[in-house]
Amino acid sequence: MAPQRFHEQFHHIQRSLPDVPLTMGPDDSAGFLYEKGVVLVRDGEEARFVEDAVRTHFTETRGLVPDHVRRVGPQAGRTGVTRIRVGDPAEGEDTVPHALRAVREAEERQGRRLAGRNHVVHIAVNACPGDEPVPVSRTETANPGAAEGSYDPATAVGVLVVDTGLVHDHRSYPLLSHTTGDAQLTETDGDGLLHQYVGHGTFIAGILAAVAPNTDITVRGTLNDAGAVLESEFGGLLFEAVDRDGWPDILSLSAGTPSTDPGGLIGLDAFMRELREQRTLLVAAAGNNGSDTPFWPAAYAALPEYADCVLSVGALRGDGESGACFTNHGPWVRVHAPGERLTSALTGFTTPVPYVYQHSTYDSCRFGVADYPCTCQYPRHTGVLSEGRESTGAKPDQVMFDGLAQWSGTSFATPVAAGLVAARMTAYRERDPRAAGAALLAAATDRAEVRGAHVPALRPPTWRPVPAGIPALPA
Structure with missing residues (x-):
């Protein structure tokens, strides 16, 4: 990387x-x-x-x-x-x-x-960001689009999202009308600019609700503080989340850290042992380092004692044919799902909010693997944090968000997979999320090429491939 x-x-x-x-x-x-x-x-x-x-x-x-x-x-x-x-x-x-x-x-x-x-431990677009969000017109629709079906509180699948909190006006987005959880603590700075990673949890919830309408989604703002927390504290925060809401059917987690320790994270030992005794399925992002180094807790899926209770998810590129350039990969990644240039709700639909890009794009794929206009390169923009920007006089680019956005990362492939497990539970009246996850993988006949390997791929029926052309940065 x-x-x-x-x-x-x-x-x-x-x-x-x-x-x-x-x-x-x-x-x-x-x-x-x-x-x-x-x-x-x-x-x-x-x-x-x-x-x-x-x-x-x-x-x-x-x-x-x-x-x-x-x-x-x-x-x-x-x-x-x-x-x-x-x-x-x-x-x-x-x-x-x-x-x-x-x-x-x-x-x-x-x-x-x-x-x-x-x-x-950081949200999976934090220390290894796939990209930053790009505004899209209000005339656009969610991608994945809203699946058929309705919300029934008596049979809804419980999904807990541990991430950043919800934006204050998230319920103005119809798919999130019954989503509950914590509010994002601070959405904008003193100049009214949207903070980096605000809307991350909202975006994830919007994808889940689109793929699986019959879900009770709760979003906890465990990672509100820049999306980062020490491993020594993370296990306790996960315990707090499940103690507060009860162990859900599905826990969607778009956070983790690379580590070469083969047995996982010492700070998560106690939580993972208790998870193993529950019925909850942990669906976890594989991370965006473009590496085969295990990213935990997603990599617990490769350990025999956790194979049935953890589903690790990598990201497919926009056309769905192969892995996104940024996705982590390797035998510890159980499945890949669309994760490049997905469209969901970033902010509510009440007031437009300005955002200034933090990172600059690259002249070529920063992982050296993409043969198309990947998110490393396009849309072109200059960011505040980039070294040498001031010496060149380049000004950071600013955009306006007023609802939907495109965003990329294994952070967002994860709720696609979690939503498909939940949708299967509803379709087959399955009450065991781990059985539903295993059946979903067993029935997955689609494959994608990821770094030379042909791996299982999940592509929702309502997902639309994104052409590999060069997108323009909105004015």
């Missing part, structure tokens, strides 16, 4: 978490973000072992006094994890890699990860 947009987002997220020293890893590839100078462990005996092992290693090899290695709050809680400080974040060198190496031998003996980085 080209680093430009990732680095721009790193600085954006750092501003939203001003008290957390962040860094990028695992090396110059800048695959993910994590808390500098801290490792995440399970509380109890494992925490004590890791703390002692790291303290001994650093005392003997790096000359640090034992007090430099200690637990830092908040401690444990329902998620069963705690943070251990392994160095001074103000130092130039990050000590986390050294700490992880100190416990590697013990991990190999026990066959499980004892310590890991405290990753930044």
